[in-house]
Amino acid sequence: MKARAVTNFVAQFGIDIALNPELTVEKNGRFYLVNAALKPLMVRSDFFYAGVFLGKAKEGKFFPSFNLLSIIAKKDAARIVVGSKAAWLFICGRPILAKSVLRVFGSGKKNTHVLVLNEFGECLGFGRIVGNLRDKGAMDEIAVRNVSDVGDFLRRER
Amino acid sequence: MSGKEFYQNRYQQLGYTLQEVKLRQAIRINNTNAKGKKIIERLASLGVHLEKIPFLQSGYWVVDSKVSAGATAEYLLGLYSIQEAAAQIPVSLFSDLKGKKVLDCAAAPGGKTVQLADIMENTGGIVALDVDKRRLAALGNHLERCHVANAVVYLLDARQAPTLGIKFDRVLVDAPCSGNYAADRDWFKNRTQKDIERNAAAQREILTKAVECLSDHGELVYSTCSLEPEEDELNMDWAIKQLNVEIQEIDCYGNSGLTNVFGKQLDSSVARCKRIWPGETQGFFVCKLKRSKTQ
Incomplete structure (x- = not known):
């Protein structure tokens, strides 16, 4: 099961995804999902990138791509929706304060992972819940620590 | 043979008065x-x-x-x-991209690959090649950021494209070129005629192999961001004589291709190419080729 790293990661968000093993390819620890039209064009095994990049496994840890996060955000994954200011700060690598959380989908339990969505329902990344998302008395406290956000596209190219 | 004055004179002979351009x-x-x-x-x-x-x-x-x-x-x-505005033109010249097999010959950093995928709505497949490993990382980031799902990328010189053994419906040759002064402040300092001739020769090699990969009824778009006729009209004049291709009419921004270059008369169909002198956009050259019907 070459894609177990992917499915195990996704399961943390309370959902399962079915990856067709015929169309899931691994290259140097990087996982890609290709489609039936693209597969015949993959005539060489030494490709650099193919189809939808799902993420990479390194030293036993899985680092999801933003494509994968977007795919699972469209399913019933554990997620929070945050306001525009918090969304921007999150992209800049900052955590989410409890008062910025507009909606919570999923258990909201501490020490679980949660996708972070903006008000348009677009996935900005994910984080780890460290505070009580629903406690009205802790509104100024950090609720979600940033694990990964789309601002990474800028940071990568520095 | 280099320097601002030299090129200013050259462009003057081609009908363009050099002007400062703020892109x-x-x-x-x-x-x-x-x-x-x-x-x-x-x-x-x-x-x-x-x-x-x-x-x-x-x-x-x-x-x-x-x-x-x-x-x-x-x-x-x-x-x-x-x-950049002119750089958006080449991909827009292909007809009916959805579901097609497309070759992008010199793809990094990926602006046109993403544009292809967007117009294709992630159907069909794109084979994107580039010869520079460092630029492939930028291409990969670009594809991920834009959620491209229908491209496979190889570290491969476009001159090796026939080794893939695939006939493509659409081929984009956005050829590595000498660039132009509007997009590079130091262009006049850095470029010589020798560079231009070397680039033009490499472009002919790429074009030859790209045509080999083109299916019988396929379309090939050739573009450069060079203003030098050696890389543009002269190469196209060479292509129609050597590669059994015809230049197609295109409807896009720009002037007709030059058919008389420094006194040399070119095939009249070269006028179907589009030459964009710097002004509204950077300098650019684009044309569309198909296999000749009379081979």
Whole structure:
């Protein structure tokens, strides 16, 4: 099961995804999902990138791509929706304060992972819940620590 | 043979008076990702004001911006790309891209690959090649950011493309070229005729192999951001004589290709190419080829 790293990661968000093993390819620890039209064009095994990049496994840890996060955000994954200011700060690598959380989908339990969505329902990344998302008395406290956000596209190219 | 005066004289002979150009930043909406998202309004609310580029379907000038257009959430989510206006033209010349097999010969950093995928709505497949490993990383990031799902990327010189053994319906040769002064402040200092001749020769080699990969009824778009006729009209004149291809009529921004270059008369069909002198955009050259019917 070459894609177990992917499915195990996704399961943390309370959902399962079915990856067709015929169309899931691994290259140097990087996982890609290709489609039936693209597969015949993959005539060489030494490709650099193919189809939808799902993420990479390194030293036993899985680092999801933003494509994968977007795919699972469209399913019933554990997620929070945050306001525009918090969304921007999150992209800049900052955590989410409890008062910025507009909606919570999923258990909201501490020490679980949660996708972070903006008000348009677009996935900005994910984080780890460290505070009580629903406690009205802790509104100024950090609720979600940033694990990964789309601002990474800028940071990568520095 | 180099320097500003030398090229100024050359361009004068070709009918263009050198002018200073301040390039305007342009973006291209990725329609597949931005569908129904009111992207223009969202950017306006951030202080990014746009003006439609009249000769492009999804291109906008950034008229005024309070933030960097390359650092908004909308950009990071792949709803648009930053792509110079003239550079948006080549991909727009292909007909009927959906579901097709497409070869992108010199793909990095990926602006045109993403544009292809967007118009194809992630159907069919793109084989994107580049010879520079470092630039492939930028290409990969670009594909991920814009949620491209139908491309496979190889570290491969376009001159090796026939080794893939695939016949493509559409081939994009956005050829590595000498560039132009509007996009490079030091262009006149850095370029010589020798560079231009070397680039033109490499372009002919790429073009030869790209035509080999083209299916019988396929379309090939050739473009450069060079103003030098050796890389543009002279190469196209060579191609129609050597590669059994015909230049197609295209309807896009730009002037007709030159058919008389420094006294040399070229095939009249070279006028179907488009030459864009710097002004509204950077300098550019583009044309569309098909296999000749009379082989």
